[in-house]
Amino acid sequence: MNDVLDVALRLIAVFAVFLVLPLVVGQAEHKVMAHMQGRLGPMHAGGFHGWAQLVADGVKFAQKEDVVPADADRRIFQLAPAVALLPYLLVLVAIPIGPGRGAVGQTVDAGVFFVLAVLGVGVLGSLMAGWASANKFSLLGGLRTAAQLLAYELPMLLAVASVAMAAGTVSIPGILHAFEWWWLPWQIVGALVFFVAGLAELQRPPFDMPVADSEIIFGAYTEYTGLRFALFLLAEYVGIVVLCALTTVLFLGGWHGPYGADGLGWVWTLLKVAVLAFVVIWLRVSYPRLREDQLQRLAWTVLIPLALAQIALTGIVKVAIN
């Protein structure tokens, strides 16, 4: 019976994180972007600095008519938002926020492998949306998403392989337990490659050409309205949380920090995630959009060679210190 309760509590906790943190990031984006651009951002909803803006948005989305274009592939069109959203929920379960067994949704043995595999599924949602809409803008957006997948997936894989080599395990808590402070400079190149590739996966600026609103309306999501559109947006913000959390646990030591092992670990994890999320927002405000081919060139001529160099460095150092 206790096992059942234990599992239920873990699932509820993961689900709560899944619903709350993306909203926090979204609200932070409203405010941070606004202040960087000399505006105030939302100030009305909820009273205090517009804290309830996203709740109000959610209420608005739920009341909107759900339009499925007559020419669209109906079932696929309707399922796409769920396919885009749910993989991120599954990834959250494997990310530890503290050192103990209680601080992770569920320890998955081949955690790194699981995380990479499931993350890749989310992109299918965009592809399904792009194809099923039967809209030229959506199709272009979907094709760009596919192109982007080819560009970032490999550097991401190689960067993570480097961490797995350093720790000698593919379990995420295992990697965290093996972490030492000097891994930070040692794995910094891999960390940058992973983070940049992650931004491309999330289709966040400067890699937002699949949704480039000034050229192809809103890419794969052009035909979506109401709740389904809201789920796509939610997927983007859970994606930011997941990317920042993965960068934190794989490269920045997760719960390591002063008193990290004595109960304050989760504070460190959340703090690092928050700082990275801030960087993601900051990049959106400050960088112009790349072209699709510029992303390909960046990936194949910069990120992949860098990741291979990082693997070589990791291998040499690891064998040398043994």
Add this chain to the structure above:
Amino acid sequence: MSRSTVLAADYFQSYSVVGLLAVVGVLFVAVAFGAGRLLRPVVPTPEKLLTYECGVDPVGEGWAHTQVRYYVYAFLYVIFAVDSIFLFPWATIFAAPGYGATTLVEMFIFLGFLAVGLLYAWKKGVLEWT
């Protein structure tokens, strides 16, 4: 129980929790869609259901022929990604006692193959868009 049985039990236990979470997720989406159906208005008109094309009537059909310029990247990607998957099992043991220098040399041979493949693609002009 033997050690391998215990390992297998752990394995299925952890993935059954993942499976349960997937069920929770599917329920969440189903409830959201169901509630949405009750909350929102349904007033379809032919104009509303028209494919969006900047306000004018759509020309031709949406599943248009497009030139897929990056299909060569797709080939490259498949080749490299399949190779790179093999890094993970190797990564967990390459520095274990009894391995060391030999496996490191093997790693450089592996990286060499990848680098030569990439250089070849580069030389062939595959990494240029036009």
